[in-house]
Structure formats: C-alpha cells, structure tokens
Amino acid sequence: MNMELALQTFFEESNELLQDMEAILLEVDYSTITGEQLNALFRTMHTIKGSAGLFGLDAIVLFAHQVENALDLLRAGALSLDDTLAGLLLRCHDHVKSLLEATRQETAAPIAAGTPLLAELAALLPAEPETPEASVQPQQPTGHQVQRWLVSLRFGPDMLRNGMDPASFINYLHTMGQVERIQALTVNLPSAEHFDPETHYLRYELLFHSDCSQQQLCDAFEFVQDDSQILICLASEAERHFATLCATLCTAEAEALHQVWRDFGLFPAAKPASVAEVIPSISQSPRAGRTADNLFIKVEAHKIDSLINLIGELVIAGAATNLLARRAADPQLREATEVMAELVEQVRAGTLSMRMVQIGEVFQRFVRATHDVSRELHKSIQLHISGAETELDKAMVDKVGDPLMHLLRNAIDHGIETADTRRQAGKSSDGHVWLNAYHESSSVVIEVADDGAGLNADKILRKALERGLVSPAETLSESEVFKLIFEPGFSTAEQITDISGRGVGMDVVKKNIEQLHGSIEIDSILDQGTTFRIRLPLTLAIIDGLLVQVGQSTFVLPLEAVIECHELPASQTPSAKRDYFDLRGEILPLLDLAAFLEQPASHHARRNLVVVRAGIDKAALVVDALLGEFQTVIKPLGQLFRHLKAVSGSTILGSGEVALILDIPSLIHSACLQEAAELYSGNQPQYRGATSAQMTEPGGKNNEE
C-alpha cells in the first residue's frame, strides 16, 4: 500500500526494461533482426510509458510515447534499423534513464535534453504514410481497425497493498479506447472477520472498443501481470475461453462470471458453458517468455545482510558449543554438536549463495561502453564475453564494476592500436577485447584482455626512472616493471584522450581491488596484447580459515590460500639469515611468523610449516602449532589498525578470544622483500626475474651447511 514501494518497483522494472532495450539494440545484427526482437523492443518503451502513466510522470510518458511510435513503425516494417537509428534509440534510452533517475532523486527532470531527440524522432515519423512498405503489411497485428474486446481482470490480492488501484488501470484503458460495459464482481469479498481491508477481492469484466492490438492491450497490464489473471480476447471469441477461465475459479465466481458474460451477450447460442472449447488463453500472455521471472523473489538486501550477520553469530556460537562438547568428553553430546555443525555449515553456504549474483549483469554494461568508446575513438572493437554466468557476491559485483570499466576503457584506448597500425602489424583491423570470468579454487578470476600493442617494459621503466619511482640501481623483473603502472600518477599515454589517460586511474583500480581483498596481475606480450587478471574472494563475510598458534597468540590463515602443511624439518631451523624451504625441489621463501609478528620465542619442540599461495607467488610460513580448520566470520578492524599491513581482519574464537586474520599476499610480499633485502645487502646483484631456484641453489645450500 506504500506508494514509495510501488515507485521503487516501477524504477526497478523500468531499469530492467531499459537494460533489455539496450541489450537488443547492441546485440542484434540489423539485417537479421527478428519480429520477436522488434516486438520486445517495442514492449520495453510501451511498458515504461504505461507504468509512468500510472504514476502521473507526464514528462516520461510524453517522451516515451514518441519513442514508442518510432518503435511501432520499426515493428511494422515502415522503418528499418540501421546504425543511425540504433544510435538515436540508444540516446533516447539514455534520456529516459536520466528522466527516471531525476524522478527517483526528486530533482528537476532534464526535459530540455530530450527536445533535440524528439525532433529527430519526429523527422522519422511523418515519413510513414508515404513509405510504400507501410501499406503492404497484410498480416500486421496492429490492425488499425476498431475491434470489440473482452477484458477480464482478476488482479492479485496484494495489488492494493502494493500501492496500485484497479481504477488507475481502468482509467488507463479509457485512454486506449472506449469502455462499452464494465461490471465488477464482488462474490469473492469474504464476510465477517475474514475480510482484510487491504486485500483486493474484486474481479472486473469489461467490453471495450479499441483500435489497439491484443498485444498493446495486454501490455497495459504488464506491470501487474505476474500475480494477476488477465484475459484479453476479441468479444466474438470470448466464449471459447470461458471453460479455461472457469477452471481456475471457485463455483460462485464462475457462476457470477457466467451471468455477467451472458449479460454482455457473449454466449450467442445459449450454449452451456461446459462444452465450450478449451483453448489455452491465459498462457498467451505476452510475457510467457518471461515466466522464468516468476521463479525469483525480490528480497530487500538488508534482510539478507542481517540474516548473514546472524549466521555469522551462529557460526561463532556453534564453535563455542563444539569446544565445550569436546571438553565434556561426552560422545553423545559430541555427536549431536557435530550434526549441528554440519547443518550450520549448510545453512551458511545456502545463505551466502543467496547473495551470489551472476557477473553478467556487470558485463552487460560493458557492451554499451565498448560500443560508445569505440565510436568515439573511431576504432572497430569486438567485445567477447565469456563466463557471464560466474557467480560473485552482490556487494563485490557492485564494486568491481568501476575498476573493470576502467581496465576496459584503457584496453580500448591504449591497448588496441588504430586500424592502420594494426594492419601494418599484420593484425586484423578489428580490435578484440575479451572479458572472461571463471572460478578458481575459492576465488573468482576476471580477465580483461586485448590483442593490442601490449605493454612496453622499456618505456615504462624509462618513465618510472624519470618520475623517480625506481632508482637506476634497481633491477626489476618484467612483471615488476608492469606493476609500476599501478603507481599513483603514472601514465604512459602519449596522447591524452577523453576516455582515459589522465594520469589517474590505474592506482585507483588497484586500490579498489585491494579493498575487495583481491589482487591484480598483468600478463603482456609486446605487440600481441595485454591481459589484466583480477582475483577476488567469493565473499567478504565468512571464510574458512586454518587456525595456527604463534607464540601465545592464535592467528587465522584463509584456507583458500593454504596449499599444504609440513612439519618443519629439524635441520631447517630458520636462521636469521637467508631463509628458504625446499619443497620437493621447489624453493620457497620462508617466513618465521613468530619473528615477523614479534611474538615471544616459542618453546615448541616441533614447529610446523604452512605453504601458502597468493596468485602465482608461494611462500612457506613457520608457525608453532596447527589448531585445525575454523569457520571465520570476518570482523573488520577499527580505524586505529588501518596501517597494519599483514592483518586483514579479526574474528572471535569459540573460546571468546580474539584472533587476527593474516593477509597472505602481504605476508608473501614481506617474505620476498626480506629475501631481496638480504640478497642486496649480500652484494649479490642478480636479475630477480630468474626463478628463485636458480638464485638460491648454489649459495643457499652452502650457507646452511
């Protein structure tokens, strides 16, 4: 019953429709567009117009009406879709979107911006009567002939509560034609205390004269289609639909309906209704193709958030119970708590999956962006999307959009060369950009790749030297050089365009990704292309952790980063000097957590090694004891601890103790730095692009022995 809520629904619906419209305009091949797609296109604007009318949003109605007219001509074949028209329609789409946004924000609608668009549309419209094709459309569903329709409306019970009134729809019908008869049926109104003043109980039968098509009439009710039973058919054919309609009704309603239809003169031959032909009529609804929508329930985000919060508490409480049960040494109690833990785990997974949305939603925006950017730059770009169905936490999907957009624009602007340059390099003149998403262990990887010029390591290094970002004495591997482009204020663009290259951006991209606990890598081959690879955790709320003990404190390592655990070989007590660990021939940097975290020296006779990974980097961490797996609800750290590099959050253990969650990428970074520092102090200038194995094999072994 709340108008605000209804408006909210209207905005959401309209935005979805606008997305549909955009998708169709961008995806179709103009020459092979199907009637169905044209219909869908028409329906988007038509529905927006209709719904906007219900809310009295005249500015939107007026504008949408003109667009709808153009789309109607398109549908009728009087106009054909080409680059210019698609461009105009896209701009109209943008204008409707900005009108909607202005309404939502309650700011002044930018109506003036639509005037030139209206002029362009108007230029298309009057051409119609002269166009020969328009008259030779024998099977046009939009026959402009007035017909007598039966409109049977059984709106859903929640309609009033949702802020809509049947009277508005009937008023709207009055704008589309003439209502000959209208009869409301009140048989469903319950008596006594069963009556709820906010529930809708009525049924409306109308005889209606209009030149609109069945489709257009159905579209008028698109807004309430999902929970209403609506039949619109020619009055002369109504009789055939009676049986189907009655099949879903109670006897009283069916009898009343029969009475009304008889009054309307819809049963000419006084034939008993029961022998009427059974024709599936309701399933002919225009949105039959969207029935999948009905499988979804829209839930307010904060409800899920508070549920997830509760699950988090449940996980902690469960862990406490487990701990107590283990101490009590009562096998039955233990068994019971284990079953509980299993269920909690399932509930947790289920709840988190509710927050998961497909990343395709974000990718869709890029189709349009590519289209616009490539036009502006006069480059022909083909965008290839794969893995759009990969699921990611909703909060992440929202936040990853901007950095991705930036990378994409960069790829098109700086990555892809001009058509001439490409031809000279022996490439196809069309540039290709790939957006790819996939799951890898418990993270999501999103790649933005192009087949452009690639990153020029020498140029980047020169620039970095100029700006004093690196000292000439430093030797950097290629990947380290690439990482320099993420430094603040670094831009190699020779030509600064509108799209990108203002010298801000890549550092912001990196910061954004890191805020999501993600990481970003670059692969680039000169003249062949560049790939940016973003790795994100699946969710921000709860992780599986490995509980480890270091000194007197307990820490959590995200389980997704842990590869394996080992006992620290007695021969390999970490020395203060260079540390490494030989894992079956693979040499890994070794980091003693106790020393690194400045914990008091431990008295454990046996210590353990945890091999961890972040991206492609691996390291071995020395811990005192492994305490087992633990589901961890991440609690953010306060402002005070913001500068702590290697800690990403905290959690509360079953025992009530606080444990810090360690940030693996920065730990590995530290391990590498420490090693590098020792290398340099040891006066062993080496190109670190070589694998660590080559680097440590000869010297390292000798040191140990």
Add this chain to the structure above:
Amino acid sequence: MTETLAIPSELTIYQAPALHQALAAALQSSTALQLNLSQTSELDTAAIQVLIWAQREAQRLGKPLSIVEPNACVLGFLSLTGLSSALRFGEAQS
C-alpha cells in the same frame, strides 16, 4: 435510534483499516447505522470494498445500515469501476 458514523472526506487505503474497525465496532454496538458520503473528496477501491463489506455484514447481522447522499465523486468512481450495483444507497434521515 440511528447512529451516524463520521466518515472522513478522504476514503483511501490509508483510512480503510480504521474505517473497517470503526464499522465492525459500530455494527456490534448500534442498532441502526447511517453513513453519509456527501463530503467524500477522495475514494479508492480499498475503501469501496470496506463499504460493500459493511453493507453485507449489516444484512447478515440483521442490522439496518444505510449509506446516504453519495456525491459526484463517489458515484463517478462507482460507475468507472463497474460497481454501481454493488452498493445500495438509502434516503438520508436526520
């Protein structure tokens, strides 16, 4: 004696629950009831449903309830929504 129930000039879903309660209570307590719709300025389907319900309840309970002096706003709404025959109007009594 006939009790005249005060009817707000706005009769919409916002008033419908209160109207429903007031009518339910009045149907229990009074012997005869009169609703005057001459001052109605706004009306919607939710409110009309309550009025239809009240009239049926009165009949079921055997208590006289008359709805009187519908103004143009009320009659216009009823004819728009095809509910003209759903409400019966009586003669105003003072």
